[in-house]
Structures are given as structure tokens and as C-alpha cells.
Amino acid sequence: MSEINLLKSLPKTKRNVQARAEAKDPKVIHIAKQFSExxxxxxxxxxxxxxxxxxxxxxxxxxxxxxxxLKPGDRVLDVGCAKGFLVKDLMKVCPGLEAFGxxxxxxxxxxxxxxxxxxxxxxxxxxxxxxDNSFEAVISINTIHNYKREGVITALxxxxxxxxxxxxxxxxxxxTPGQKQLLEEWVLTAEFHDYPQEWIKLFKEAGxxxxxxxxxxx
Numbered sequence: 365m366s367e368i369n370l371l372k373s374l375p376k377t378k379r380n381v382q383a384r385a386e387a388k389d390p391k392v393i394h395i396a397k398q399f400s401e402x403x404x405x406x407x408x409x410x411x412x413x414x415x416x417x418x419x420x421x422x423x424x425x426x427x428x429x430x431x432x433x434l435k436p437g438d439r440v441l442d443v444g445c446a447k448g449f450l451v452k453d454l455m456k457v458c459p460g461l462e463a464f465g466x467x468x469x470x471x472x473x474x475x476x477x478x479x480x481x482x483x484x485x486x487x488x489x490x491x492x493x494x495x496d497n498s499f500e501a502v503i504s505i506n507t508i509h510n511y512k513r514e515g516v517i518t519a520l521x522x523x524x525x526x527x528x529x530x531x532x533x534x535x536x537x538x539x540t541p542g543q544k545q546l547l548e549e550w551v552l553t554a555e556f557h558d559y560p561q562e563w564i565k566l567f568k569e570a571g572x573x574x575x576x577x578x579x580x581x582x
Contacts, residue, residue, distance in 0.1 A: 365567065367560075369577045370431060370532055371505065373423035379581065384409060385549040396552035397510075399469035404446070411552060417449050417477055425453040428503060429461070431575075432530060436460025438500040443489050443523065444468075444507025448476040451483060464499075466492065489519040494526045502527035506579055509535045509554045513566070516556050520570035531574025537563055538580055546581040 387409035396403050396410050403411035434440060434454075438461055442450050445465025454463040465484040467473055473484050487493050489508055508519040523531045536557040538544040547557060558566070560578055567576060 365573050366575050367577060368431065368532075368575050370427050370575075371424055371534060371577065373427065374420055379550060380408075381546055381550050381581070384552075388549075388552065393552055399467075399553075400471045404469070404472060404475070415447060415472075417447070417452070419453070421450045421453040422457060425450060425457040428454065428501070428532070429458050431532075432501040434458060434461055434500060438462065439464065439498065441466065441492075441494070441499045441502045441526065443492070443502060443504035443519075445484060446472045448473075448480045448484050450503070450505075451480050452477045455479070490515050490522060492522045492526050496525055497528045498526050500528065501530045501532070502574070503532050505532075505534045506536070508533060509556050512555045516566065517570040520567065520572040523574065524570070524572050527574065529573045531572065532576065533572075533574065534577045534579055535563060537578035543580055543582065550581055 392409055404415040405412070407413060436458060440454060440461065440463050442463070442465040445451055445467045446469065448465045451463045451465040455461055463483065465480070466487050467484065468486070468488055470486060473486055476484050485493060489504065490511060502523045504523060508516050511519055520533070523533065536547055536551060536554050537560050538547055539560070563576070
């Protein structure tokens with residue numbers, strides 16, 4: 365289990381935290397947690413503000429393949445895959461790689477990239493519909509923190525179960541009280557977040573042996 369940033373090549377997202385905080389209310393949060401059209405492709409106050417493929421995940425896919433030494437024929441799963449951009453790019457970077465995705469959002473799966481139709485499953489991270497040890501590696505980026513603490517532990521156990529112990533999770537975190545406040549003003553769907561040292565304790569409690577990193581707003 366080690367801390368490693370496999371998303372270092374992603375361009376920085378522009379966030380207007382003040383506008384998000386001002387727009388946030390129980391109705392907006394409820395809509396965001398439906399993970400439907402408004403979350404992905406509606407106004408920014410509900411989520412992404414438009415989630416489209418632009419190739420930005422290609423260098424991330426390269427880093428993931430190198431980190432896990434993935435090769436054609438290996439099976440890899442993206443938990444919380446949304447429209448499947450990373451799944452597409454994993455297969456593009458490593459032809460023959462058996463990449464799959466899982467997401468709770470019917471809308472996202474119905475609007476996936478054409479190349480990966482049939483590779484995405486609808487489901488939840490706390491009950492993965494796959495046999496034990498069925499993937500060479502499992503990736504989950506900014507997804508499991510959408511559960512409360514007990515659900516996070518269950519999701520980590522599920523990732524551990526299907527991944528042969530080789531996983532990568534990235535979750536909401538912060539190093540300072542100021543970063544914590546910024547995150548709380550921004551997030552719509554996260555149910556659990558904590559300081560890195562507390563996350564690491566939780567990983568150990570869950571028996572998770574994969575790698576990890578943090579999404580920190582600055």
C-alpha cells in the first residue's frame with residue numbers, strides 16, 4: 365500500500381468555489397446525487413457542467429498501465445467509470461487489454477463512448493457484481509467517498525476482493541483546515557472525507573492493500 369499520484373498528468377480543473385457554494389442548497393444536492401443528466405451535462409451548479417471526451421485520460425491510462433504492468437489479456441476495472449472515458453483510453457493505449465467499467469448512473473452508461481458499449485456495468489461500489497480475484501487491477505477515482513464511512517469500508521473490501529489486492533483509489537481529502545473548508549463549500553455528492561492520516565487508518569481497517577491518493581482543492 366503506497367501513496368502515488370496516478371492523475372498527475374490531468375489538466376487542472378477550473379473551479380468557481382464561491383459560485384458553487386452560493387448555488388448549493390438541499391435541492392441542488394439532491395439533484396446532483398441522482399447522477400443523471402443534470403449532474404453530468406447540466407449547469408455547473410449540479411456537477412460537471414458538461415462531461416465530454418477530450419483525450420485527457422490518455423496519459424493517465426499510460427501511467428496506470430505502467431504502474432500495474434498491465435498487458436494485453438489482463439482484466440482491469442474502473443469503479444465509478446461515468447461515461448467510460450478511462451476505460452476507452454486504457455484499451456486505446458494497450459490494445460488487447462480487457463478493460464471494464466462500473467457506475468451507478470444509467471444516464472452515464474447510456475451516453476458512453478461507442479467503442480466500449482458492452483463493457484460497462486450498472487452497479488454500486490459496495491456490491492461489485494464480479495467473482496473474487498477477477499481483475500488484475502481495480503481503479504476507483506473520486507467515487508467511494510460518496511458513501512458514509514461504513515459504506516466506504518464495504519466498498520474498499522469489495523475492491524480488495526475482486527482485485528487480487530492490486531487497486532488504486534483517489535478520494536477527497538485536505539491537509540489544512542482551509543483546504544477542508546474549501547472542499548466542504550465545493551462538494552455535492554461526497555458523504556465522507558478526512559485528513560490523509562485518517563484515510564490511511566480507514567484503508568487498514570478495511571484490509572485494503574492497494575495504492576491511493578488524494579483529491580485536494582487549493
